[in-house]
Amino acid sequence: MADQKNDHLVQSDDPDHPANLIPRLCKQFYSLGWVTGTGGGASIRKDEHVYIAPSGVQKELMRSENIFVLSYPTPKYPPSARQYIRKPLDLKPSACTPLFLAAFERGAGCCIHTHSQWAVLVTLLVEKLHGKEACFEISDIEQIKGIPKGPAKGMLGFHDTLRIPIIENTPFEEDLTESLEKAMELYPDTCAVLVRRHGIYVWGDNVAKAKTQCESLDYLFQLAVEMHKLGLPWTLRG
Amino acid sequence: MADQKNDHLVQSDDPDHPANLIPRLCKQFYSLGWVTGTGGGASIRKDEHVYIAPSGVQKELMRSENIFVLSYPTPKYPPSARQYIRKPLDLKPSACTPLFLAAFERGAGCCIHTHSQWAVLVTLLVEKLHGKEACFEISDIEQIKGIPKGPAKGMLGFHDTLRIPIIENTPFEEDLTESLEKAMELYPDTCAVLVRRHGIYVWGDNVAKAKTQCESLDYLFQLAVEMHKLGLPWTLRG
Amino acid sequence: MADQKNDHLVQSDDPDHPANLIPRLCKQFYSLGWVTGTGGGASIRKDEHVYIAPSGVQKELMRSENIFVLSYPTPKYPPSARQYIRKPLDLKPSACTPLFLAAFERGAGCCIHTHSQWAVLVTLLVEKLHGKEACFEISDIEQIKGIPKGPAKGMLGFHDTLRIPIIENTPFEEDLTESLEKAMELYPDTCAVLVRRHGIYVWGDNVAKAKTQCESLDYLFQLAVEMHKLGLPWTLRG
Amino acid sequence: MADQKNDHLVQSDDPDHPANLIPRLCKQFYSLGWVTGTGGGASIRKDEHVYIAPSGVQKELMRSENIFVLSYPTPKYPPSARQYIRKPLDLKPSACTPLFLAAFERGAGCCIHTHSQWAVLVTLLVEKLHGKEACFEISDIEQIKGIPKGPAKGMLGFHDTLRIPIIENTPFEEDLTESLEKAMELYPDTCAVLVRRHGIYVWGDNVAKAKTQCESLDYLFQLAVEMHKLGLPWTLRG
Numbered sequence: 001m002a003d004q005k006n007d008h009l010v011q012s013d014d015p016d017h018p019a020n021l022i023p024r025l026c027k028q029f030y031s032l033g034w035v036t037g038t039g040g041g042a043s044i045r046k047d048e049h050v051y052i053a054p055s056g057v058q059k060e061l062m063r064s065e066n067i068f069v070l071s072y073p074t075p076k077y078p079p080s081a082r083q084y085i086r087k088p089l090d091l092k093p094s095a096c097t098p099l100f101l102a103a104f105e106r107g108a109g110c111c112i113h114t115h116s117q118w119a120v121l122v123t124l125l126v127e128k129l130h131g132k133e134a135c136f137e138i139s140d141i142e143q144i145k146g147i148p149k150g151p152a153k154g155m156l157g158f159h160d161t162l163r164i165p166i167i168e169n170t171p172f173e174e175d176l177t178e179s180l181e182k183a184m185e186l187y188p189d190t191c192a193v194l195v196r197r198h199g200i201y202v203w204g205d206n207v208a209k210a211k212t213q214c215e216s217l218d219y220l221f222q223l224a225v226e227m228h229k230l231g232l233p234w235t236l237r238g
Numbered sequence: 239m240a241d242q243k244n245d246h247l248v249q250s251d252d253p254d255h256p257a258n259l260i261p262r263l264c265k266q267f268y269s270l271g272w273v274t275g276t277g278g279g280a281s282i283r284k285d286e287h288v289y290i291a292p293s294g295v296q297k298e299l300m301r302s303e304n305i306f307v308l309s310y311p312t313p314k315y316p317p318s319a320r321q322y323i324r325k326p327l328d329l330k331p332s333a334c335t336p337l338f339l340a341a342f343e344r345g346a347g348c349c350i351h352t353h354s355q356w357a358v359l360v361t362l363l364v365e366k367l368h369g370k371e372a373c374f375e376i377s378d379i380e381q382i383k384g385i386p387k388g389p390a391k392g393m394l395g396f397h398d399t400l401r402i403p404i405i406e407n408t409p410f411e412e413d414l415t416e417s418l419e420k421a422m423e424l425y426p427d428t429c430a431v432l433v434r435r436h437g438i439y440v441w442g443d444n445v446a447k448a449k450t451q452c453e454s455l456d457y458l459f460q461l462a463v464e465m466h467k468l469g470l471p472w473t474l475r476g
Numbered sequence: 477m478a479d480q481k482n483d484h485l486v487q488s489d490d491p492d493h494p495a496n497l498i499p500r501l502c503k504q505f506y507s508l509g510w511v512t513g514t515g516g517g518a519s520i521r522k523d524e525h526v527y528i529a530p531s532g533v534q535k536e537l538m539r540s541e542n543i544f545v546l547s548y549p550t551p552k553y554p555p556s557a558r559q560y561i562r563k564p565l566d567l568k569p570s571a572c573t574p575l576f577l578a579a580f581e582r583g584a585g586c587c588i589h590t591h592s593q594w595a596v597l598v599t600l601l602v603e604k605l606h607g608k609e610a611c612f613e614i615s616d617i618e619q620i621k622g623i624p625k626g627p628a629k630g631m632l633g634f635h636d637t638l639r640i641p642i643i644e645n646t647p648f649e650e651d652l653t654e655s656l657e658k659a660m661e662l663y664p665d666t667c668a669v670l671v672r673r674h675g676i677y678v679w680g681d682n683v684a685k686a687k688t689q690c691e692s693l694d695y696l697f698q699l700a701v702e703m704h705k706l707g708l709p710w711t712l713r714g
Numbered sequence: 715m716a717d718q719k720n721d722h723l724v725q726s727d728d729p730d731h732p733a734n735l736i737p738r739l740c741k742q743f744y745s746l747g748w749v750t751g752t753g754g755g756a757s758i759r760k761d762e763h764v765y766i767a768p769s770g771v772q773k774e775l776m777r778s779e780n781i782f783v784l785s786y787p788t789p790k791y792p793p794s795a796r797q798y799i800r801k802p803l804d805l806k807p808s809a810c811t812p813l814f815l816a817a818f819e820r821g822a823g824c825c826i827h828t829h830s831q832w833a834v835l836v837t838l839l840v841e842k843l844h845g846k847e848a849c850f851e852i853s854d855i856e857q858i859k860g861i862p863k864g865p866a867k868g869m870l871g872f873h874d875t876l877r878i879p880i881i882e883n884t885p886f887e888e889d890l891t892e893s894l895e896k897a898m899e900l901y902p903d904t905c906a907v908l909v910r911r912h913g914i915y916v917w918g919d920n921v922a923k924a925k926t927q928c929e930s931l932d933y934l935f936q937l938a939v940e941m942h943k944l945g946l947p948w949t950l951r952g
Contacts, residue, residue, distance in 0.1 A: 037384040037454035058446055115381055117461050124470050142883060142912035143829055146751040158885045158911075169380060171396045197396075198380035208772055216751035223831050229467065229943065232838050275622040275692035296684055353619055355699050362708050407618060409634045435634075436618035467705065513860040513930035534922055591857055593937050600946050645856060647872045673872075674856035705943065 006086040009049065009069045018044040018051035019064040021207060025112075026053055030060035034114035034218070040199065041113045043100035044207060048072055050082075050104060054091040068093050072104065095173035099201055102181050107151060108203035110210035115199040118221035123166050123196040125228055135187070136164045136194060138220055139235045146216030148209075150189025161235060162220065163187065166194040192217055244324040247287065247307045256282040256289035257302040259445060263350075264291055268298035272352035272456075278437065279351045281338035282445060286310055288320075288342060292329040306331050310342065333411035334439075340419050341441035345389060348448035349441040356459035361404050361434040363466055373425070374402045374432060376458055377473045384454030386447075388427030399473060400458070401425065404432040430455055482562040485525065485545045494520040494527035495540040497683060501588075502529055506536035510590035510694070516675065517589045519576035520683060524548055526558075528576060530567040544569050548580065571649035572677075578657050579679035583627060586686035587679040594697035599642050599672040601704055611663070612640045612670060614696055615711045622692030624685075626665025637711060638696065639663065642670040668693055720800040723763065723783045732758040732765035733778040735921060739826075740767055744774035748828035748932070754913065755827045757814035758921060762786055764796075764818060768805040782807050786818065809887035813915055816895050821865060822917035824924035829913040832935035837880050837910040839942055849901070850878045850908060852934055853949045860930030862923075864903030875949060876934070877901065880908040906931055 010019035025042050029035045041053045050070040053059070057066060069086035082101070084093065094100075096113050103111040126134050138144065139161040147156050156162055165183040170176050176195060183193045191213050192202040202217060204210030224234050248257035263280050267273045276297060281290045288308040291297070295304060307324035320339070322331065332338075334351050341349040364374050376382065377399040385394050394400055403421040408414050414433060421431045429451050430440040440455060442448035462472050486495035501518050505511045514535060519528040526546040529535070533542060545562035558577070560569065570576075572589050579587040602612050614620065615637040623632050632638055641659040646652050652671060659669045667689050668678040678693060680686030700710050724733035739756050743749045755767040764784040767773070771780060783800035796815065798807065808814075810827050817825040840850050852858065853875040861870050870876055879897040884890050890909060897907045905927050906916040916931060918924030938948050 033457075036457045037381065037450045039381055039384060039454070039457075058450060115457070117457070117464065120379065120461060121464055121468065121470075124465065125468060128470065140883075140911050141834070142909070143751065143753055146753060158883060169378075169396060195380070197378050212751045212772060216753070219747075219750045219753075219829070219831070223834060225464070225468070226831065226835055226939070227838065230835065230839060230939070232835075232842065271695075274695045275619065275688040277619055277622060277692070277695075296688060353695070355695065355702065358617070358699060359702055359706065359708075362703065363706060366708065407616075407634060433618070435616050463702070463706070509933075512933045513857065513926040515857055515860060515930070515933075534926060591933070593933065593940065596855070596937060597940055597944065597946075600941065601944060604946065645854075645872060671856070673854050701940070701944070 006069065007065070009086050010051075010064045010067045012064075017064075018046050018049075019067045022051055022053050022067055023062040023064055025207070025211065026059040026062045029112070029114065032116075032218075034112075034116050034214075035059040036115060039115035041094050041096050041100075042111070043094075043096070043104075044110050045072060045104045045108070048074060049085075050100070052094050052097060052100060054088060055094045056092055066091060070097070070101075096201075098174050098177040099180055102177060102184065103201065103203035106184060106203070107205070108210070109206040111201060111203040112210050112214045113199060113201050114214065114218070116218050116221065118218055118225055119194055119200040120197060121225050122221045123194050123198075125225070126166060127196065132168070132196075135166055136162075136221075136224075137235055138162050138224055141220060141223065143216050143219050143223075146219075147213055148189075148191055148204075153189065163190070164192050164194050164200075164217070165190060166196055168196050169198040244307065245303070247324050248289075248302045248305045250302075255302075256284050256287075257305045260289060260291050260305055261300040261302060263445070263449065264297040264300045267350070267352065270354075270456075272350075272354050272452075273297040274353060277353035279332050279334050279338075280349070281332075281334070281342075282348050283310060283342045283346070286312060287323075288339070290332050290335060290338060292326060293332045294330060304329060306335075308335070308339075336412050336415040337418055337439055340415060340422065341439065344422060344441070345443070346441035346448070347444040349439060350448050350452045351437060351439050352452065352456070353437040354456050354459065356456055356463055357432055357438040358435060359463045360459045361432050361436075363463070364404060365434065370406070370434075373404055374400075374459075374462075375473055376400050376462055379458060379461065381454050381457050381461075384457075385451055386427075386429055386442075391427065401428070402430050402432050402438075402455070403428060404434055406434050407436040482545065483541070485562050486527075486540045486543045488540075493540075494522050494525075495543045498527060498529050498543055499538040499540060501683070501687065502535040502538045505588070505590065508592075508694070510588075510592050510690075511535040512591060515591035517570050517572050517576075518587070519570075519572070519580075520586050521548060521580045521584070524550060525561075526576070526580060528570050528573060530564060531570045532568060542567060546573070546577075574650050574653040575656055575677055578653060578660065579677065582660060582679070583681070584679035584686070585682040587677060588686050588690045589675060589677050590690065590694070591675040592694050592697065594694055594701055595670055595676040596673060597701050598697045599670050599674075601701070602642060603672065608644070608672075611642055612638075612697075612700075613711055614638050614700055617696060617699065619692050619695050619699070622695075623689055624665075624667055624680075629665065639666070640668050640670050640676075640693070641666060642672055645671050645674040720783065721779070723800050724765075724778045724781045726778075731778075732760050732763075733781045736765055736767050736781055737776040737778060739921070739925065740773040740776050743826070743828065746830075746932075748826075748830050748928075749773040750829060753829035755808050755810050755814075756825070757808075757810070757818075758824045759786060759818045759822070762788060763799075764814070766808050766811060766814060768802060769808045770806060780805060784811070784815075810915075812888050812891040813894055816891060816898065817915065817917035820898060820917070821919070822924070823920040825915060825917040826924050826928045827913060827915050828928065828932070830932050830935065832932055832939055833908055833914040834911060835939050836935045837908050837912075839939070840880060841910065846882070846910075849880055850876075850935075850938075851949055852876050852938055855934065855937065857930050857933050857937075860933075861927055862903075862905055862918075867903065877904070878906050878908050878914075878931070879904060880910055882910050883912040 043052045050072045052068045071085045073081045100111045144162045165187045167179040202214040279291045288310045290306045309323045311319045338349045382400045403425045405417040440452040517529045526548045528544045547561045549557045576587040620638045641663045643655040670676050678690040757766045764786045766782045785799045787795045814825045858876045879901045881893040916928040
């Protein structure tokens with residue numbers, strides 16, 4: 001039966017195989033405070049497979065055998081062609097799965113979901129300052145150059161305004177899918193969507209891009225919270 | 239005499255044996271700032287034994303031979319049946335012992351006690367804002383979903399209000415037992431009790447649950463302190 | 477000549493030998509932010525020797541061969557009997573040496589000096605709130621129980637007021653000796669002296685006590701700064 | 715072709731060879747929050763070579779084979795004599811290169827560039843408090859003694875005022891070179907230049923000095939931000 005369970009999909013000596021990389025990333029995200037208390041997650045798409053961290057496990061203790069694998073036939077296959085081809089029997093699949101897939105539909109190779117407190121605080125400050133319809137905006141900070149202008153458009157410039165849309169949270173994570181996809185349509189150049197009172201989804205062409213973009217955004221959210229405490233505006237027009 | 243000392247109770251090659259797990263957890267709690275300066279502690283119940291971190295040692299340097307073991311006959315035995323069956327001669331048992339046992343009486347498999355500054359600050363802010371009788375309340379934050387509704391009741395929902403009771407500190411830790419048990423009766427669904435100007439006790443069915451619940455609560459306390467600094471209320475009704 | 481250099485004094489397979497312990501402590505203090513940029517230091521007295529971290533080295537990279545050793549004849553010898561019996565040729569002795577010795581005169585076995593920002597901020601807040609003559613005072617916080625009442629007097633109680641004297645900084649560290657000794661006379665029960673705009677000296681009977689007392693004090697200083705930001709007084713009388 | 719690529723320039727068993735040291739430093743800087751999201755960098759000059767961290771890589775994962783090498787003929791050669799003699803084919807050279815070289819022209823042996831949030835916040839606070847022409851000033855803090863008075867002039871004293879010039883950021887990092895060099899002329903004794911809304915460049919005679927000076931400055935920036943939050947002035951005259 002072992003073969004039917006497709007264990008070989010998560011067994012590799014290559015340290016950069018998705019099944020080895022996801023646990024290593026989750027351990028690092030734990031020490032960054034992004035996946036405290038089993039919150040958050042990460043997923044990698046490679047060829048015709050999507051690898052996903054399970055729900056509910058201690059992220060810093062995750063192992064490659066805990067990884068779920070979804071078949072992800074390359075373009076032109078209907079979404080229905082996607083199905084779990086490896087499910088660890090003792091674990092639940094991540095409720096983030098449809099959200100990760102929404103990023104992969106747009107061409108992403110990796111998607112990260114964090115519960116970073118800086119992200120949560122920024123969503124609350126934006127609502128307080130500008131209302132529920134507003135997105136997060138910041139400009140004229142060097143680290144903005146770590147975020148792409150849009151798919152295949154190069155990186156933002158120092159004087160550009162970075163805009164990250166914010167969607168409202170829902171009681172069930174999978175119910176975020178519709179509003180996440182809507183935000184992706186309204187902001188076709190964004191590489192991230194904030195979720196109010198919850199956290200953020202960040203994606204990129206590959207693991208290195210998704211991770212460094214997530215780091216750059218988290219840096220900007222932390223800076224923005226500290227700027228607000230010090231009475232400093234987030235953009236030059238105040 | 240070695241056998242009388244019951245050293246075999248804390249000797250195991252299994253990294254997840256309680257006598258190996260408690261030192262590993264304490265080291266991790268030290269790096270989280272939860273057990274600074276010998277403060278705090280942890281205890282695990284397994285079958286008919288309770289394993290307890292000793293008092294007064296540097297938590298990040300604890301070793302399995304430092305662990306106290308208490309006999310804990312399964313249900314229907316009177317509390318008097320509990321007694322130390324392994325006492326490291328050079329160490330003092332933890333003053334938290336009766337508090338850990340109160341959690342085990344309610345079915346917990348692991349109990350964690352931290353001196354987290356976020357927990358202490360929250361107890362002070364609640365008193366300042368709502369008086370000594372008030373409990374800590376927060377709602378509409380995703381991380382709340384990391385806390386159970388109550389024993390065997392599933393997890394809290396995003397819109398639910400998390401309530402953690404707060405008891406007053408006493409000069410001697412063991413004297414907290416009565417008010418802790420009273421808080422457990424008043425809040426039969428809680429998995430934690432805050433101690434004003436002191437810290438928190440968090441418990442769960444097993445080590446993974448106690449630890450991730452403790453992490454989720456600490457996340458929420460830190461967020462609440464930062465929200466207060468930014469003038470953001472902890473619940474939607476303010 | 478090797479023997480004249482007394483290299484054997486810092487060569488030991490025992491991980492807890494002072495020459496091995498000081499580098500390990502300094503590495504840990506570096507990660508706590510206590511000895512940033514070569515600031516701070518540590519010293520251990522053992523039998524008739526005093527071991528001291530050198531001046532100016534990167535504290536996280538210190539090695540046992542960098543340690544200075546001072547002869548420290550047990551009681552009734554005049555201070556003049558103290559002299560360096562091992563001096564690494566390429567390093568300068570610590571300017572903290574006379575301050576460490578002042579602690580050893582009072583019976584300490586270990587003395588730690590940090591540049592912790594929490595300590596520095598507390599000295600500035602006390603001056604602003606109560607003037608230059610005031611000491612730091614805090615009460616009714618559990619962590620206070622991690623600080624001794626005085627030599628051989630047991631630990632402070634929860635309701636006791638912890639008082640740490642503050643001395644003014646001087647351009648040359650060794651010139652602090654007189655005021656440090658004066659503070660020790662005025663506060664014969666203290667295990668620490670704060671230095672305004674500089675940091676703190678903490679000592680204890682042995683390494684474990686000095687370190688955990690230093691941790692407890694740093695915890696209390698950080699808590700005090702955060703309490704001040706939140707408008708919470710440090711003692712019940714405000 | 716391997717020899718033409720000059721791979722031997724970055725291959726050494728010596729852990730302190732620049733090609734081994736830069737990756738180790740970058741990993742440490744990552745954990746300090748200085749080079750988040752591929753930001754920042756470091757360069758070492760040794761004999762007739764300059765070693766430079768590449769652009770755009772995850773700094774905590776850098777390897778010695780990623781290092782660029784520039785020929786740097788000792789004095790009296792024109793700047794045109796400098797050229798890359800080792801370029802990893804899959805990487806881009808750092809845009810910081812001309813800025814690092816400006817430091818080496820002044821005799822530095824190592825130059826570090828960070829995106830530290832404390833540095834960024836300090837540049838914003840100085841502008842808000844004193845205008846765009848002002849430099850950062852702080853005095854009467856012990857850690858100031860970790861910064862040199864100027865080349866071959868010894869270290870600053872406790873009562874001295876540390877001054878760090880601030881230049882305006884530009885959309886392209888290499889365009890900072892002119893204003894950086896101008897700041898170096900106006901402040902011939904400085905070992906660092908802050909870049910508004912961006913970060914800092916810090917240099918020193920060697921790696922140990924550049925790194926510990928960078929740590930001391932970052933400590934002072936963090937302290938200054940916290941002092942400002944608490945209403946405490948940065949110099950005694952307010």
